[in-house]
Amino acid sequence: MELEVRHLRALCAIADAGSLHRAARQLGVAQPTLSTQLARIEQALGGPLFVRERTGCRPTPLGRTVLGRARPLLADMSTLVREARAAAAGGDSRLRVGSTASRALAGWLRRLRRPGLEPTLQMDVSANALLRRVTEGQLDVAFVHEVEGSALHIPEGLRVRVLVEREPQFVMLPADHPAAARPVVRLADLAEDRWMVDPTVDGEWDGVHRMLRAVGLNPRVLHGDYHTAASLVATGEVVTVCQPSSQSRPDMAVRRLFGDPLGVRLLLAARTRAELDAVFPALEDAYWEVARQSTAYREWLEGGGVRTPPRCPAAAKGGGRVEFVRAR
Numbered sequence: 001m002e003l004e005v006r007h008l009r010a011l012c013a014i015a016d017a018g019s020l021h022r023a024a025r026q027l028g029v030a031q032p033t034l035s036t037q038l039a040r041i042e043q044a045l046g047g048p049l050f051v052r053e054r055t056g057c058r059p060t061p062l063g064r065t066v067l068g069r070a071r072p073l074l075a076d077m078s079t080l081v082r083e084a085r086a087a088a089a090g091g092d093s094r095l096r097v098g099s100t101a102s103r104a105l106a107g108w109l110r111r112l113r114r115p116g117l118e119p120t121l122q123m124d125v126s127a128n129a130l131l132r133r134v135t136e137g138q139l140d141v142a143f144v145h146e147v148e149g150s151a152l153h154i155p156e157g158l159r160v161r162v163l164v165e166r167e168p169q170f171v172m173l174p175a176d177h178p179a180a181a182r183p184v185v186r187l188a189d190l191a192e193d194r195w196m197v198d199p200t201v202d203g204e205w206d207g208v209h210r211m212l213r214a215v216g217l218n219p220r221v222l223h224g225d226y227h228t229a230a231s232l233v234a235t236g237e238v239v240t241v242c243q244p245s246s247q248s249r250p251d252m253a254v255r256r257l258f259g260d261p262l263g264v265r266l267l268l269a270a271r272t273r274a275e276l277d278a279v280f281p282a283l284e285d286a287y288w289e290v291a292r293q294s295t296a297y298r299e300w301l302e303g304g305g306v307r308t309p310p311r312c313p314a315a316a317k318g319g320g321r322v323e324f325v326r327a328r
Contacts, residue, residue, distance in 0.1 A: 001044045005077055008070040009136070010037055011049065015067050016132050016153045019056035025200075026129045071135060071156065075271075078137025095119040095279070098130040098142035100201070101226055103245045107286030108143070112279060125201045125225075128153050134269050141279050145264040149210055150203025152267075160269045161276050163287060168260040170296060172233050172242040173253055180253035183299065187215045187257065194220045196229040196238040208241055211262045244297035245290045254296050 010027065017023040020038070024031040042049050049063035059067060095112060097119050099105055105121070112119045124130050127144035134142045135155040145167070146152045154160060171190070173180055179189040195212075199205045212219060222238055229240040234251040241262060248254045268283060270276045291297050 001040055003041070003044060005074065007037070007041050008074055010034060011041065011063075011067060011070055012074065012132065012136070012155075014038065014050060014057065015059055015063070016128055016155060018058070018153065020052075022056075026126055026132075074136045076137075096122070096138070096140045097279075098122045098124065098133055098139040098144075100125065100127050100130065100144050101243075102143065102145075102287075103243065103290040104283065104287040105143075107289050108279075108283045111282035111286060125198065127202050131155055131158060131269055134158060134271060137271075141268060141270045141275055143266070143268050143283060145266050147201075147203030147207040148263045148265070150206050152202065154269075158269050158271065159273055159276055160267050161280055163266040163268055163280075163284060165265055166263040167266055168244055168256070168300065169241045169262040169264060170244045170246065170254050171239055171257050172230070172246060173239040173255065174233055174236040175249070175251050175253050176236070177239070177253070180255060183255065183296070184258050185255045187212065187217060187261065190239055191217055191219065193239045194222055194237065196222045196224050196232060196240045198225050198229070199223050200225075204241075207262055207264075214261065244300065245287075245294045247294050248296070254294070256296055256300055 010023070013023040013027050014020060014034070017026060020034055021031050024034040027034065038050070045062070045066065047062045048060050049066060050057040051060055095117055097109070097112070099121065101123070109119050109121065122130070122133070122139060127142075127146065130139065130142040130144055131152065132155060133139040135158055143163075144152065148166070171185055173185070173190070173193070177193075179185045195208065197205050197208050222232070224232070229238065230252070232238045233240060234249070242254060244254075244256075246254045266287070268276060268280055270279075291301065
């Protein structure tokens with residue numbers, strides 16, 4: 001068997017996801033299919049590339065060597081394709097943006113658009129998948145969130161800048177729920193409610209589960225995406241965590257959770273600092289624009305909530321913005 005680009009992508013996906021199951025889901029294939037493909041790749045290369053463990057899999061020394069060569073090859077291939085397409089289109093300049101869900105997206109894209117530059121957008125519930133696409137050259141930048149307690153797999157070579165160190169997650173509940181009458185809701189007030197969680201969002205179910213378990217709750221849980229959750233909240237079926245920039249409606253209320261028990265870190269990733277510098281100010285402006293539009297979030301901020309990342313010596317040249325890079 002000859003090694004192909006798709007084989008290299010599969011190996012990188014397994015390494016980034018940390019398990020065959022998660023990698024198969026991100027690649028859109030069945031796990032047995034990916035397992036069979038990995039076995040053929042290992043046979044072609046002459047040895048095991050991953051150690052299979054109960055909690056997942058990790059690269060062997062041979063696997064680390066292969067991955068170290070595969071990643072730059074994938075990035076070069078993606079660059080070749082991108083440049084060829086741009087040349088075929090007459091040199092049209094496009095900025096390829098990836099993002100998890102955020103109300104700041106519309107304002108960000110609007111600010112980025114200008115003559116000669118047209119941003120495109122790829123949405124994905126998996127922050128890890130978006131980061132991998134930036135590394136492979138399929139995206140130029142990615143705006144993602146990292147759920148507290150569930151660290152993302154930051155690929156080697158990426159530069160990552162922190163937009164918000166800890167964004168508190170609020171709760172969305174029916175407008176006629178008794179707890180909606182108060183500006184701050186305790187988890188105990190929601191003990192009898194069904195919760196809806198999107199298990200495909202990296203770290204979300206683990207974060208919500210930890211939050212509820214910490215106060216002794218084990219509620220009924222339904223699985224569904226953001227749109228389904230909002231619909232069911234409006235009809236009184238469920239409650240769900242939500243971004244603080246979400247806005248209340250006549251049929252649903254957005255409220256702060258007492259003690260801010262769950263948070264996420266908001267990150268912007270690119271391959272170079274120049275790419276970060278080119279788009280970060282527009283994202284920052286768009287984010288705080290929608291933050292101010294949300295009554296609950298604005299009140300939280302005015303009450304002493306932390307708006308920006310803490311200043312640190314390593315970020316002194318970045319205007320106080322925390323930035324880190326996974327070196328090769």
